[in-house]
Amino acid sequence: MASILETRDLKKYFATQKAVDNISLSVAQGSIFGLLGPNGAGKTTLIRMITGIFYPDSGEILFDGKKFDPLNDVAKIGYMPEERGLYKKMKIGEQTLYLAQLKGLNRKDATKKVKEWFIKFGMESWWNKKVEDLSKGMSQKLQFVTTVLHNPKLIILDEPFSGLDPVNSNLIKDEIFNLAKNGSTIIFSTHRMEQVEEICNQIVLVNKGQKILDGEIKNLKQQFKENLYSIGASAIPETNGSAPFEVSNTMNDETVIKINDGKSTNDVLQYLLQQGVVIHSFNEVLPSLNDIFIKVVEGTAHARQFQEIKD
Amino acid sequence: MNKIRLIIGREYLTRIRKKTFILSTVLFPLLYLGLILGTGYITAKSGRKMHVAVIDSSGYFTKAKIDSLNLLDSSSRLSLVTASASNLESNLEKSGYDGFIVVPATVAWDKPLPFLKLNTTHTMSMEGTAPVQSKINALWMSIKNEKLGIDAEKKRILEQNNIIIVPENIKDRKANSGVATAIGSVSAILIYIILLLYGSQVMMGVMEEKTNRIAEVIVSSVKPFQLMLGKILGIGLVCLTQILLWIFFILIIYNVTKLTGKADAMSSVVGGIQDVFTSSNMPLILSCFVFYLLGGFFFYASLFAAVGSAVNEDMREAQSLSFPLMMPIIFSVAMMTAVLKDPTGSLAFWGSIIPFSSPIIMMVRLPFGVPGTVPWWQLGLSMSLLIAGFIFTTWFAGKIYRTGILMYGKKPSWKEIIKWAFRKN
16 A cells, blocks of 8 residues: 655754654555554654654655655644644634644635534534633534544544543544545554554554554554463463463463463363363463553663764 | 745744734724823813912902903902901802801011912822912012013013023034934834833743744754744834834824815824924935844844743743843843933943944934934944844854754753853754
8 A cells, every 4th residue: 555654764853862763664555554663752752753743853844755745745734732722712613714724725715614514523613712611621622623623644643532521532533434435544653552453453552762663453463472372261280391381370260371482272172171170261361552551661771761863 | 045034934934924913003002192192181171170279368459350361261260258267268168159268357468478378178298289370479470560660561571581491512503402312212112112012022932933843844944054044034024014004194194284284183293293303304314214123133043042042932941041131131221311401421322332332312302413423434333233243143143043042951051051152053
């Protein structure tokens, strides 16, 4: 599949940090892409370069197959930063129109789009209200609308669900799927792994400014699996040296086992059947993204340290 | 370009529609006029006319003289009485007099009379007794004149002995220094107020975008420089609108009063304005005023924007960082008196050339005449330096702004801010 966005050896150093250090990635058109990483990993800096807010020190960005041209291409990008906000004293309808026009829509199209979205999200009555009258969740919804209003090819959402209740989270989530189905590409930056697992096809994990993981979620899970299986059975007998597995965890009537090197699932089943165990279920346990994340990032200091950068 | 126009439109419309704009546009001139007229009115009304009894033992002060003087000058009243001083002193409050003066018998018309005591029941200021003092002096003068045989005609000739020095610039005979001083100081003060007022508006506007966290949303659509420029131009337009409205008001008052021609207090103020209009090169001064107002605004506004972008929510941070910007503006106004005294001196020259002070100092000098006081080359140099100055400050501030607007956390020092400006992208 063609990629909408590609970065090659992207680099951005600040006075005391290598914020982004040689990151290359490729985002497929129409995919939902997860950009993950612990706090201070360089996600925001990377996004700011992709949205034309920062210039990279070196490396290049390709947007839709061509060299990224911030002046014109930003109109095709919708960005909802983590530090988001709106003019508090401005009327909501007017403000949404203004932001849409800044993205290059003319007044007529903008008005039409804003009305459509307001109806879709049940916000028609908000038009003449001010942002300061809205609750946090409501203004979050409004912020999402202003981000996607101009029908961008690439939508970048930084922690889009923070502060939303489950109902509104689902509303936004459905909309994200919808947008992807209609051909938009979504980059989704977060450190909430369960959401990523639910939504994304592909992820990149950055830490300390470097890319440490890249791929489709299902492949990554295979890559990080530890031969763990969960067995639902009457009772697992005590294992001794002859068993082809070790019990790693027991929970109610589920037991998680780790198959020893060189042994297969069939060896395990055979062994259990020989012992007269009645088996209800036998499933492979794949690591959750959370496990992978913690495993990969483990060992990193909790807070990123400042360092001297010598050019 | 289209985007800058959108930003200008937003900045302009949201501000123009605010109640505070409408109120300040209407109220400021009213307050200003009210202050001038009100104080004059209050002083005129509140002055109490003193009624003073005169006990004369010398025989110089006759009833006829005092009565004729009372007719001429009604700011206080004198009455010749025959009661004794001790009697009057004990009954002063009941007698209806505010005080009494005793002229001793030893007074001689050809000897100096350094002072007379005005006995009152309460403490009086110099200002309160001034009308009485001038009346007694007039009386004393007429007594002396009579003794010397000076009649009304000779007196008239004597009184014509005051010579006024009128400065006239031989290069520019039309220049009127009284009017020039008035125009110069009014326009300088106006520019001063507007620079501080609208400069801090720009700063607050930038801070608002930063604290509302909308800055990053906007700079993902437009360049930070466009955002800054749009804000400055938008607020500049608001400022221009306000000034034009004020000029419009003045013109209306000017024309209305010219038609009715009433001789009340209002039209005398406007009459003064009419003098100003006719006796100086108004088109030049007005257009220079608008130029220096906007030039000064653009020169400082971008720096105020840079400060606004560098600080966080905290108002105190903004105050301490913007103080160095306000210094030259305040200093220019402080120099005004010295420049008014000598509008061609070297302080005036340099002050009106250097862009930090030229918007104020040049406007002080200009009404004294072009090219009489300010040669054309100086005006040209000052204008081009101001233009170059604001192009530089806008560029410089743009660099700071770009970094500052997305920077949260600790307040940067001026040293760090300057570093941002000279860092590569």
